Amino acid sequence: MPGTVQSIERAAAVLRLLAAAPDGLGVADLGNALGLAKTTVHGILRTLHQVGFVEQDHSGAHYHLSDAFGRLGESYLDPNELRSRAINWADSLASRSGEVVRVGRLVEGKVEVVHHVFRPDDSDQNLDVGTTLPPHATALGKAVLAYDTSARPRSLEAYTTRTITDPVQLSEELATVRSRGWATELEEHTVELASIAAPIRGLGGLVVGAVGLAGRIERICDSRLRHRGDLVTMVRATADAIARDLRDDT
Amino acid sequence: MAEQYVAAVDQGTNSSRCILFDRRGRLVSVAQREHRQLFPRPGWVEHDAEEIWRNVARVVPAAIRQIGAAPSQVVAIGITNQRETSLLWDRRTGRPIGHAVVWQDTRTDRLVTELAGDEGADRFADLCGLPLTTYFSAPRIKWMLDHTPGLRQRAERGEVLFGTMETWLIWNFTGGPNSQAQHVTDVTNASRTMLMNIETLEWDDKLLEAFDVPRAILPEIRPSSGVFATATEVLPGVRIGAALGDQQAALFGQTCFSAGEAKCTYGTGSFLLLHTGQEIVRSKHGMLTTVAYQIGDQPASYALEGSMAVTGSLVQWFRDGLGMIHTAAEIETLARTVDDNGGAYIVPAFSGLFAPHWRSEARGVIAGLTGYITKGHLARAVLEATGFQTLEVVDAMNADSGIALTALKVDGGMTANNLLMQFLADLLDVPVVRPMVTETVSLGAAYAAGLAVGYWPDLEGLRSNWHRAGQWMPHMDPARRATEYANWQAAVQRTFNWIRTEDQEP
C-alpha cells in the first residue's frame, strides 16, 4: 500500500489551525500546537504562501488564510498577471519565429486570448486580446484542453473541412498532446494557416494557459506538412521560460 | 563559434536586472533582484548602495547561467540606471557614507526654495537646462555635505567620491577601493545633476560654487557609448561599453535617433523624451532640456523631457499601501469591474508635481469622492492618472516643438496593461505603439555598449531591429475627452500650495 505524504498532513494541520484563528497565528504558535520545530513550520508556511493559500499580516509576524483559499475553484492566476509574466518571452518568440504569438487560457470552455504579439513585419494588424478562440480547432486551445479536467467542449463546430468534430478523435488528439507536451493544428480553423502551442505550467504543474504561434502553412510546416521542429522547440522553450518566471516569485 | 551576447545591467529604482541580448536585439535571458526602499521619514527615500552592488553582482552571473552560456560569450556590458539618485562614498574603504538619496526624495525642499531666492526656480536653467527642484542631484549633494559632521572637509581633501548609480557600479566593476577603479559618469547622467554645463558638457564652476560642491568629489564625464573600462569584478575581462540614464537608454532602445522622434517609458515614474538633434531646445512649457546620448567623440544629441514622478509607483501604492490588490497587474482586473471612473480622479503628487507643473509644494488628492465610488473606480482612477499626466506632458511638448505628436511609442512594465494603453490612445487621440522589446531601457544600454565594441556596426542596423508588437487605436468621443481632461485639470489645481514653508523642517 502506498504511504501517505507527511508534509501534506502537516500542511493540512496548519491550514486547519489557521482557519480556526481569525486573528492569525505566528510560527511559534503553530510549532507549539503541532509539536513541530520552528524551521519545519516556517518551510510549510513559506510554501503555502507561495501557492497563495496563506498571507502574512503587515508586521510579518502572523499568518492567516488568504481570500483565494476560500475560492479555490476559481482561476488562481489573474489573466493580466499572466500577460505581465509572459510579455518578454512572447516578444522574443515573435521576433525569433517571425510569426504571430498569442497567450491564451481556458474560460468557460473557450480559449480567451490573454496576450497577442503582432507578426514582426510592421504590417497592419489588430490586437485581439479579450476575444475567444474555439479550443478544439486551435493549437492554443488543444494545449490547454489537454490538461483540463472539466471543460470538454460539448459541440465541436466545424470551421473548415479539417476541423476535428468527432469527440473520440479529439480525445486521441489530446492524448497525443499530453504525451508530447505540445499541440499542433493544420487548417483546422482557417484555411492556409497552421499553429503550434505549448502549455504553461505554474506551481505544482498546474496548467494556467498556453503560448503559441500561428502563420501560413508554408512557413509553419515543412514540405511534407509536418510542423517544423525548430518552431516547436522555440514554442516549448517559451512556455518553459514563462513557467519559470511564474514559479520564481508568486 | 559560440553565440555572443551583450549584457545590459539596468539598475532601477526598485530592482536591478541583467538582460542578455543577441545580435538581432532579442532578449535571451533576464535575472532580477529587488532591493529595499528605505523611508526614514515622510518624504525621504533612500537605498542601500552596498545592497544594490551585491544584487548586481548576483544578477549578472544568474542571467548568463540561465541560458547555460559562458562569461566569455559576453562581449560587452552596458549600464543604465535610475537617474539623479545620489551617493557619497569613502574613496579609501569603498564604503558608502550613509544611504543613497533617491530621486523621489523631497528633503531638499527648503534648500531648493532658498537657492531659488528672488531669481526663481529657473535661475540655473540657462547653464544646465533644469529648474531648481528636489528632483536633481546637486541640492542633494549639498544637503549631504552640510548634514554630516566633518564631511565637507573630508570631501575637500579628496577623501570622498560622489556618484549616481552608474558611477558607483563602474567603480565597483573596476575593483572598488583596492585598485585602479574608474571614477566616471556619462553625459546623460551628468546632465541630471545641475552641475554640468549643457553646452560644454563639463562641470561648470559657477554651478559648483552655487551648490557648494567641491570639484574633488566629482567623476570624470565621458560619452555614453564608448569603452569606459574593462571589468575586473563579476565579469573580469569584459569591457563596459556604455553608461546612460534609464530614460535616455529607452530613447536609444526605441531607436529614436533623429530629431522629432519620441518615446514614453512607463515604469515607476514615466518619462516622455523627444529627440531634438544636436540642438539645445529651451522649453517654455515645463519640459527639461537634457542630453540624449553621445556616441564616442561625435557631437552630443539632446532631448526635451517631460517627467512624471508617480505612475507605476501609484499602482504599487494601491497594492502595498492600500492592500487593494496582490499584484500590479491585478489592477486591470479590478478596474474592469466598472465602466468608468465614476467621477473620481487621483492626482499622485507624492513628491510634488513634476512636468509640466514643477510644484514641489503640491501633495496628492483624490477628488470627486462620493458614496458611489468603489474599489473598481479607484483602480480606474489610478490607471487614468498615468494617462492624464501623459496628456499634460504631450500638450506641453507639442507647444514647445510646434508640431503635434502623430503616434506615441511606449515601453516599460506598465505597457502590459491593455486598459491603460487603450486609455492613452483615447486620451491622446493618436495610435499608441509598443515595440517587440518592452525592456527598452536595457535594450538601449545594450545597443550603446554593442556599438562601442563593434558588435553592431551602426545606428541604421539597429533601426531595422525595431518592430511593432502591438498597437492601440483611439476611439474616444471628443466631447468626453474634453470633459475628462477638464475634470483632471480641476483636480490638479487642488493639489497646489499644500506644503507651506513654515511646515518644513530645517
Ligand SMILES: Nc1ncnc2c1ncn2[C@@H]1O[C@H](COP(=O)(O)OP(=O)(O)OP(=O)(O)O)[C@@H](O)[C@H]1O
Ligand atoms: N500590468 C500592470 N498594470 C499596471 N502597472 C503595472 C503593471 N505591471 C507593472 N506595473 C507597474 O510598472 C512598474 C514596473 O515597471 P518597470 O519594471 O518597467 O519599472 P521600472 O521603473 O523600470 O522599475 P525600476 O524602478 O526598478 O527601474 C511598477 O511600478 C508596477 O507597479
Ligand SMILES: [Mg+2]
Ligand atoms: Mg527601470
